[in-house]
Amino acid sequence: MTEPAEIHTRPKIVGARIKRTEDPRLLTGLGGYVDDKQVPRLLHVAFRRSDHSHARIRAIDCAAARAAPGVVAVFTADDMQSLVKPLRATSRMAGYHATPILPLASGKVRYVGEPVVGVIAESRYLAEDALELIAIDFEPLPVVVDPEEAARPGAPLLHEEAGTNVLIAREFKRGDVDAAIEAAPVRVKGRFRMRRKTAVAIEPRAYLAEHEAGRDAITLHSATQIPGIVRDALAEALDMPGHRLRVVAPDVGGGFGGKGSLYPEEIFVCAAARALARPVKWTSDRMEDLAATSQAFDEIVDAELGLDKEGRALGLRADVIGDVGAYSIYPWTAGLEPVQVVSFLPGPYRIQHYRGRVRAVATSKAPTGPYRGVGRPISTFVMERLMDMAASRIGIDPREIRARNFVRPEEFPYKTGSGIVWDRSGFSECLTAACDKLGYDDLRAKQAKARAAGRWFGIGIASYAELTGIGSRISVAPGMPINTGTETATIRIDSTGAVTASFGIASHGQGLETTLAQVVAEHLGARIEDIRIVQGDSSAVAGSTGTYASRSAVLAGGAATLAAQAVSEKVLVVASHLLEAAAGDLIAGNGRISVAGTDRSVAFREVARAVYSEMGRLPPELRDELAATKTYDPVFGTTTSATHIATLEIDPQTYEVRIGRFVVAEDCGRLINPLIVDGQVHGGVAQGIGAALYEEVVYDDQGQIHTASLVDYVVPSAAEIPPMDVVHLETESPTTLGGFRGMGEGGTIGAPAAVANAIADALSPLGIEINELPITPERLFRLIGAAQAKV
Amino acid sequence: MSKPRSIKLTVNGTAYEHTVEPRLLLADFLRNTLGLTGTHVGCEHGVCGACTVLVGGDSVRACLMFAVQADGCSIETVEGLGSIAQLNPLQEAFREHHALQCGFCTPGMLMTATDMIRKYPLATDDEIREGLSGNLCRCTGYEHIVQAIRAVVARNAGKVR
Numbered sequence: 042m043t044e045p046a047e048i049h050t051r052p053k054i055v056g057a058r059i060k061r062t063e064d065p066r067l068l069t070g071l072g073g074y075v076d077d078k079q080v081p082r083l084l085h086v087a088f089r090r091s092d093h094s095h096a097r098i099r100a101i102d103c104a105a106a107r108a109a110p111g112v113v114a115v116f117t118a119d120d121m122q123s124l125v126k127p128l129r130a131t132s133r134m135a136g137y138h139a140t141p142i143l144p145l146a147s148g149k150v151r152y153v154g155e156p157v158v159g160v161i162a163e164s165r166y167l168a169e170d171a172l173e174l175i176a177i178d179f180e181p182l183p184v185v186v187d188p189e190e191a192a193r194p195g196a197p198l199l200h201e202e203a204g205t206n207v208l209i210a211r212e213f214k215r216g217d218v219d220a221a222i223e224a225a226p227v228r229v230k231g232r233f234r235m236r237r238k239t240a241v242a243i244e245p246r247a248y249l250a251e252h253e254a255g256r257d258a259i260t261l262h263s264a265t266q267i268p269g270i271v272r273d274a275l276a277e278a279l280d281m282p283g284h285r286l287r288v289v290a291p292d293v294g295g296g297f298g299g300k301g302s303l304y305p306e307e308i309f310v311c312a313a314a315r316a317l318a319r320p321v322k323w324t325s326d327r328m329e330d331l332a333a334t335s336q337a338f339d340e341i342v343d344a345e346l347g348l349d350k351e352g353r354a355l356g357l358r359a360d361v362i363g364d365v366g367a368y369s370i371y372p373w374t375a376g377l378e379p380v381q382v383v384s385f386l387p388g389p390y391r392i393q394h395y396r397g398r399v400r401a402v403a404t405s406k407a408p409t410g411p412y413r414g415v416g417r418p419i420s421t422f423v424m425e426r427l428m429d430m431a432a433s434r435i436g437i438d439p440r441e442i443r444a445r446n447f448v449r450p451e452e453f454p455y456k457t458g459s460g461i462v463w464d465r466s467g468f469s470e471c472l473t474a475a476c477d478k479l480g481y482d483d484l485r486a487k488q489a490k491a492r493a494a495g496r497w498f499g500i501g502i503a504s505y506a507e508l509t510g511i512g513s514r515i516s517v518a519p520g521m522p523i524n525t526g527t528e529t530a531t532i533r534i535d536s537t538g539a540v541t542a543s544f545g546i547a548s549h550g551q552g553l554e555t556t557l558a559q560v561v562a563e564h565l566g567a568r569i570e571d572i573r574i575v576q577g578d579s580s581a582v583a584g585s586t587g588t589y590a591s592r593s594a595v596l597a598g599g600a601a602t603l604a605a606q607a608v609s610e611k612v613l614v615v616a617s618h619l620l621e622a623a624a625g626d627l628i629a630g631n632g633r634i635s636v637a638g639t640d641r642s643v644a645f646r647e648v649a650r651a652v653y654s655e656m657g658r659l660p661p662e663l664r665d666e667l668a669a670t671k672t673y674d675p676v677f678g679t680t681t682s683a684t685h686i687a688t689l690e691i692d693p694q695t696y697e698v699r700i701g702r703f704v705v706a707e708d709c710g711r712l713i714n715p716l717i718v719d720g721q722v723h724g725g726v727a728q729g730i731g732a733a734l735y736e737e738v739v740y741d742d743q744g745q746i747h748t749a750s751l752v753d754y755v756v757p758s759a760a761e762i763p764p765m766d767v768v769h770l771e772t773e774s775p776t777t778l779g780g781f782r783g784m785g786e787g788g789t790i791g792a793p794a795a796v797a798n799a800i801a802d803a804l805s806p807l808g809i810e811i812n813e814l815p816i817t818p819e820r821l822f823r824l825i826g827a828a829q830a831k832v
Numbered sequence: 833m834s835k836p837r838s839i840k841l842t843v844n845g846t847a848y849e850h851t852v853e854p855r856l857l858l859a860d861f862l863r864n865t866l867g868l869t870g871t872h873v874g875c876e877h878g879v880c881g882a883c884t885v886l887v888g889g890d891s892v893r894a895c896l897m898f899a900v901q902a903d904g905c906s907i908e909t910v911e912g913l914g915s916i917a918q919l920n921p922l923q924e925a926f927r928e929h930h931a932l933q934c935g936f937c938t939p940g941m942l943m944t945a946t947d948m949i950r951k952y953p954l955a956t957d958d959e960i961r962e963g964l965s966g967n968l969c970r971c972t973g974y975e976h977i978v979q980a981i982r983a984v985v986a987r988n989a990g991k992v993r
Binding site: 060061063064065066067068069070071072074076077079166240241242243244245292293294295297326327549550551552716717719720721722723724725726727728750751752756758759760762764765788 | 853855856863864867868869870871872873874875876877879880882909910911913914915916919923926927928930932933934935936937938939942957960961962964965966967968969970971972973974975976977978
């Protein structure tokens with residue numbers, strides 16, 4: 042269907058800085074997060090968690106806990122066995138080993154913080170009292186902490202049935218990279234490491250299961266990004282049909298990937314509520330969150346880039362070891378993060394010869410899973426460091442080496458050495474725009490003066506491209522048995538003229554109730570305030586997953602467009618009859634349908650009454666429900682790109698890094714709501730700065746976690762995060778409906794590399810390379826001390 | 833466990849009298865006993881600031897204070913600021929500047945900002961950032977929060993003149 046011409050004559054709703062629909066309730070304390078829900082007869086869970094990294098469970102004595110005041114039930118893995126079937130994150134990838142996902146540790150524990158016993162009591166206080174009365178007899182087993190050692194034959198095994206700790210190994214290649222690099226006149230290489238981090242959504246995970254005994258049905262209220270995936274998984278684990286299972290993600294207090302997987306505790310509260318026929322709730326405390334929510338990154342990358350004398354890249358090769366922790370996370374698998382590192386390593390550059398090898402290695406630490414950026418913060422860190430190292434070697438500016446290597450506008454679509462296809466996106470334009478915004482040349486002049494005065498002042502550039510809005514032909518993690526590539530919208534005008542639009546996505550801060558209403562309003566001609574967006578509910582549409590992987594604006598926006606257009610056609614047919622005008626002469630906007638060039642119009646409400654309520658106003662054949670369901674599949678996905686530039690100075694006394702300016706020029710295609718895009722970029726950059734400078738999950742050599750509080754795990758505050766400038770280039774995507782590109786993760790992808798390059802730049806008089814993040818004051822102290830000792 | 837104790841306090845101008853266990857956190861009392869779930873719990877160890885409320889006009893972590901310690905106190909929570917029908921100027925500025933995303937840290941941010949704006953001139957953005965440094969937000973990168981508070985400070989300064 043072609044867009045009705047009148048859309049161009051009224052103010053655009055898509056693209057407007059519209060204030061969010063979500064805000065009034067959230068600003069007045071009236072939001073409804075899982076833990077806010079007040080339910081009669083509610084029971085509370087506390088988990089006894091493993092304090093061993095790797096141990097056999099010889100015996101568990103729960104007798105005293107069962108007799109403790111207020112305790113209703115105590116469950117171990119044995120008690121759960123008849124209630125729950127184990128799940129596995131399966132994949133068609135060759136040589137992949139799935140691991141069982143159970144609500145409680147069975148036989149062995151494989152990381153500190155793994156739930157072993159669940160105590161259910163009349164209050165959380167009483168449940169925690171009883172935890173102390175449980176005696177577990179652990180037989181310690183050899184810890185599996187170092188991923189390189191764990192990958193060697195003969196290493197102690199976490200999952201004996203897999204026969205190896207290497208859960209997946211893959212290789213991507215094109216051309217003859219070894220020959221290309223051997224022949225290259227300029228070669229730069231390094232061993233890069235990005236340490237383990239974690240999401241730290243400010244709302245900890247929380248799950249409340251209600252059991253409806255009359256029809257043996259369960260509603261799980263879950264602080265999750267993926268209610269659809271969780272519903273489908275529970276159907277398998279609990280052996281129940283989907284219509285007796287509903288997973289609701291109400292207001293969710295941030296996710297960033299940490300709420301993007303199925304968790305043992307979700308299965309536990311459902312099984313317990315069903316067994317006890319009472320509602321059961323578990324809310325994570327922060328220590329549990331830091332020890333047992335999925336973690337991120339943790340890769341070692343050995344990479345080498347060969348270039349010609351002018352700095353044009355000829356070949357790139359890399360070996361990646363990903364420390365994925367104790368389990369292959371459901372449903373994404375252990376391959377999710379490390380495989381994406383080698384998929385995206387070539388970045389936005391023309392590199393003919395490429396080879397990326399990756400191994401995902403199990404260790405006795407918390408599982409890693411999706412985290413904002415997935416793989417690309419590391420791939421960008423490595424590639425952008427190599428670019429700067431090469432520029433320095435050749436003696437050209439970091440801006441110039443990128444400009445020489447970007448895929449050029451006439452080369453799109455461009456297939457990278459790993460097989461990713463970039464559609465047209467503003468690679469060069471973002472670099473130029475970011476440099477212009479910053480006043481790059483002036484800053485370099487200032488830097489020369491600062492350097493002459495002995496100051497450590499640096500400027501760091503990072504350019505990247507990412508695939509967003511991924512369709513059904515490219516799975517988010519290869520070979521998974523779930524479909525992440527489509528999204529469904531059902532739009533319905535009810536008998537009062539109100540519009541309800543339902544989706545499978547699950548907003549947790551992205552403002553999708555606002556942006557999707559903008560898309561619906563634009564294509565239907567309804568008023569934003571008359572549209573309700575239903576999301577975060579597995580029962581909203583027949584098949585759904587949730588919100589992750591920068592997909593929701595692209596996929597749900599596309600589905601909203603298709604469904605709104607279909608409903609609009611139905612509305613116009615009725616309005617045409619009521620107004621006695623040809624459908625082609627009608628204009629829909631602001632909740633009314635008007636005859637162009639006249640003052641004749643009807644409101645949506647009147648159209649709805651004519652269809653549903655007022656017998657006789659329409660001929661029977663026109664009385665069709667004002668509703669449509671449409672599914673959108675972008676098939677491949679689209680490219681989002683950006684350049685980040687950071688300026689910073691290092692305090693020579695304390696080694697504190699102070700970021701001065703941070704500029705982002707990004708191309709996310711057509712903007713739906715610029716206010717929200719700015720917010721997403723700012724937040725992503727703040728997390729990227731955290732990854733670069735502060736945030737690290739630390740395990741010791743016994744697999745004990747040392748960062749189980751927010752005193753030890755440092756999340757940057759307003760005092761550490763700089764003001765930011767964001768420039769938008771709106772190259773409309775040629776491959777997606779509406780021209781949207783996904784952009785929720787980008788900030789976190791570019792920022793670590795930009796900060797690392799700026800620090801290396803600041804310290805270039807000392808010849809220091811920054812190859813490990815986060816670059817804490819302690820690491821800087823060691824690097825600078827070692828460099829100064831050489832002088 | 834020691835014996836429950838009776839406490840009297842006012843929350844957002846309403847007087848309450850309850851018998852509570854001495855170990856009951858003020859945050860849990862507000863949320864579960866009074867049903868004022870706008871005060872959120874993010875870390876239970878006084879770092880994230882999501883549970884910030886005003887006790888006697890000073891910002892306090894409701895997760896680091898027992899309900900019994902609030903006996904005789906006057907408490908302000910996010911529910912006392914403004915209503916959906918009429919947001920107060922700070923809430924309106926947060927909306928205008930898109931200073932919230934998931935909304936979970938927002939009540940604590942609003943209470944800290946209320947305290948700061950009442951007490952300090954906040955002449956520079958650095959002062960605002962320093963004042964906010966006890967409240968973690970994971971969504972916004974703080975930029976829009978600083979802008980919203982700056983707008984309220986500017987508006988108040990205009991009124992004084």
